[in-house]
Amino acid sequence: MARKSTTQSKIVWTVIAWVVALVIFFPILYAVITSFKTEPEAIDGFSLIPSGTFENYITVQTQRDYFKPFTNSVILSIGSTILALIFAIPAAWAMAFAPTRRTKDILMWMLSTKMMPAVAVLLPIYILFRNFGLLDTRIGLTIMLTLINLPIVVWMLYTYFREIPGEILEAARMDGANLWKEIVYVLTPMAVPGIASTLLLNIILAWNEAFWTIQLSTTNAAPLTAFIASFSSPQGLFWAKLSAASTMAIAPILILGWFSQKQLVRGLTFGAVK
Amino acid sequence: MGSITLKNVQKHFGEAKVIPSVDLEITDGEFVVFVGPSGSGKSTLLRLIAGLEDVTGGTITIDGKDVTEAAPAARGLAMVFQSYALYPHMSVRKNIAFPLKMAKMEQSKIDKKVEDAARILNLSDYLERRPGQLSGGQRQRVAIGRAIVREPSAFLFDEPLSNLDAALRGTMRLEISDLHNQLKTTMIYVTHDQIEAMTMADKIVVLNRGNIEQVGSPMELYNTPRNLFVAGFIGSPRMNLIEGEYAQSKGAKTAGIRPEHMTLSKESGLWKGTVSVAEHLGADTFLHLDVDGIGKMTARASGEFGAHHGDTVYLTPDETRLHRFDDKGLRIAG
Ligand SMILES: Nc1ncnc2c1ncn2[C@@H]1O[C@H](COP(=O)(O)OP(=O)(O)O)[C@@H](O)[C@H]1O
Ligand SMILES: [Mg+2]
Numbered sequence: 232m233a234r235k236s237t238t239q240s241k242i243v244w245t246v247i248a249w250v251v252a253l254v255i256f257f258p259i260l261y262a263v264i265t266s267f268k269t270e271p272e273a274i275d276g277f278s279l280i281p282s283g284t285f286e287n288y289i290t291v292q293t294q295r296d297y298f299k300p301f302t303n304s305v306i307l308s309i310g311s312t313i314l315a316l317i318f319a320i321p322a323a324w325a326m327a328f329a330p331t332r333r334t335k336d337i338l339m340w341m342l343s344t345k346m347m348p349a350v351a352v353l354l355p356i357y358i359l360f361r362n363f364g365l366l367d368t369r370i371g372l373t374i375m376l377t378l379i380n381l382p383i384v385v386w387m388l389y390t391y392f393r394e395i396p397g398e399i400l401e402a403a404r405m406d407g408a409n410l411w412k413e414i415v416y417v418l419t420p421m422a423v424p425g426i427a428s429t430l431l432l433n434i435i436l437a438w439n440e441a442f443w444t445i446q447l448s449t450t451n452a453a454p455l456t457a458f459i460a461s462f463s464s465p466q467g468l469f470w471a472k473l474s475a476a477s478t479m480a481i482a483p484i485l486i487l488g489w490f491s492q493k494q495l496v497r498g499l500t501f502g503a504v505k
Numbered sequence: 506m507g508s509i510t511l512k513n514v515q516k517h518f519g520e521a522k523v524i525p526s527v528d529l530e531i532t533d534g535e536f537v538v539f540v541g542p543s544g545s546g547k548s549t550l551l552r553l554i555a556g557l558e559d560v561t562g563g564t565i566t567i568d569g570k571d572v573t574e575a576a577p578a579a580r581g582l583a584m585v586f587q588s589y590a591l592y593p594h595m596s597v598r599k600n601i602a603f604p605l606k607m608a609k610m611e612q613s614k615i616d617k618k619v620e621d622a623a624r625i626l627n628l629s630d631y632l633e634r635r636p637g638q639l640s641g642g643q644r645q646r647v648a649i650g651r652a653i654v655r656e657p658s659a660f661l662f663d664e665p666l667s668n669l670d671a672a673l674r675g676t677m678r679l680e681i682s683d684l685h686n687q688l689k690t691t692m693i694y695v696t697h698d699q700i701e702a703m704t705m706a707d708k709i710v711v712l713n714r715g716n717i718e719q720v721g722s723p724m725e726l727y728n729t730p731r732n733l734f735v736a737g738f739i740g741s742p743r744m745n746l747i748e749g750e751y752a753q754s755k756g757a758k759t760a761g762i763r764p765e766h767m768t769l770s771k772e773s774g775l776w777k778g779t780v781s782v783a784e785h786l787g788a789d790t791f792l793h794l795d796v797d798g799i800g801k802m803t804a805r806a807s808g809e810f811g812a813h814h815g816d817t818v819y820l821t822p823d824e825t826r827l828h829r830f831d832d833k834g835l836r837i838a839g
Pocket of ligand 1: 546549
């Protein structure tokens with residue numbers, strides 16, 4: 232009896248999980264389907280069966296160059312992630328291994344910047360970027376993406392680092408490692424799984440970041456998010472082409488996510504299972 | 506060389522005065538054991554010497570040089586941690602070589618030293634393994650190997666055997682003593698286990714709440730404990746501490762007699778007791794008794810004595826081995 236009911240509840244939960252996953256995934260699926268429709272088909276009500284045209288992809292590539300924003304996306308997401316790690320590893324080291332009474336407050340304060348709506352600081356940042364000549368530059372956007380993801384990167388690394396026994400770092404110190412060598416030879420290699428998943432997650436976040444990248448770029452530094460947005464204006468709506476552009480924009484990151492999902496899941500649950 | 510001097514060393518963690526003030530002299534080549542109950546500040550004192558904690562006050566001198574402010578590596582000491590603290594991502598070879606690599610030694614020299622150390626510690630077959638693939642005893646040896654290759658002026662051990670099972674602990678105890686005899690380097694060894702302290706030390710430092718209760722050789726502490734704390738802590742089973750009429754008749758607040766310093770008889774004696782538990786160890790039997798007019802006592806009998814729960818046993822203390830303490834708990838001489 233008991234076994235039967237657990238089997239039943241397992242089935243129920245599995246079904247619920249699938250439904251939730253489908254609901255979450257459905258918009259993406261529908262964009263992919265729509266990208267294979269003709270424009271009239273796309274506007275013409277709900278349908279899951281496209282006529283299967285590749286025309287949109289060809290148009291998108293000929294009208295606008297896909298590779299430039301693609302390259303920008305790659306540079307911005309990887310560049311900002313590496314930059315963020317360079318700052319975050321020492322910061323997280325300090326918080327995990329040399330904490331003070333204020334460490335928790337600093338972490339909360341850093342994270343609280345993520346709770347504020349980005350639009351609240353749009354104007355000052357826009358003016359700063361304009362005055363420093365950073366508008367529509369890759370450097371400018373890399374800095375911006377680094378800054379907005381830094382709190383999350385620090386927080387994640389901090390939780391991983393705290394799992395590492397302090398005695399091992401002390402042993403390194405006794406063995407003659409200075410702070411730099413301690414971080415390079417001991418801490419970082421031991422935290423590789425955590426750093427890898429932080430890196431992956433941050434690349435995904437940076438790739439998908441659509442507020443600042445769209446606000447602060449026009450053409451030169453515009454990544455794929457801006458590329459998608461450009462299809463919803465100014466010549467009117469082209470849903471099928473927009474869908475094709477979206478599909479092309481999310482495909483690389485989806486593939487990356489798919490291949491690294493084990494690492495991602497393990498990294499994200501690292502602290503929990505220990 | 507490895508003589509270490511602590512002068513008025515203090516350590517506070519916020520409000521907590523974990524080490525109120527310690528003065529200590531360690532001479533070159535000595536095997537010194539810090540012993541005391543858990544939380545008595547043994548690790549803190551060791552970490553102050555290592556430089557892993559900063560002192561709140563006082564000075565630490567190694568071989569005449571003031572190292573109070575020096576970085577851990579600059580003090581020329583090596584430490585073996587309770588958790589071994591091996592680098593899990595490095596092979597045994599790389600673990601042992603790490604301090605030499607940090608010292609920028611030539612690779613050919615490093616290889617030779619690592620192999621020498623591995624031979625001494627029976628690790629030659631395991632050099633390419635990761636620490637995770639080793640047993641507890643082997644990990645301990647790697648940690649010791651990593652300490653040896655640096656040729657430090659002193660070794661610091663923080664409860665190095667407490668993660669091992671009893672049999673292995675006995676073996677490793679001998680190995681460490683052996684190592685000390687070979688190297689003749691100063692060793693400071695922290696433990697809460699008074700048997701480790703008694704068996705290994707040239708000099709025991711008894712700590713209690715961050716204060717040194719007594720410093721001396723194992724037999725000095727055993728024969729002339731300076732106060733009640735040391736009397737109760739050193740020796741196994743513990744010294745019997747007797748208050749009241751008997752102690753007063755000896756001119757003391759508390760009288761102490763070790764379990765092995767009483768003669769036992771089934772017919773007659775000074776005190777009459779009833780056996781509550783008899784622990785038969787083979788050669789010895791420890792009798793836990795309820796003694797009329799005194800209370801619980803422990804006595805050591807020979808294995809042949811043959812007493813059991815409920816038996817009546819008479820005890821007579823050997824008065825030449827009696828310890829007397831005043832109302833402050835301090836030893837009364839003579
Ligand atoms: N980093 C620290 N912060 C605050 N208190 C500490 C710290 N380290 C040790 N203590 C306190 O100091 C006392 C002595 O600790 P410790 O030296 O580890 O004792 P032992 O090694 O003898 O068991 C304990 O009460 C412990 O709680
Ligand atoms: Mg300790």
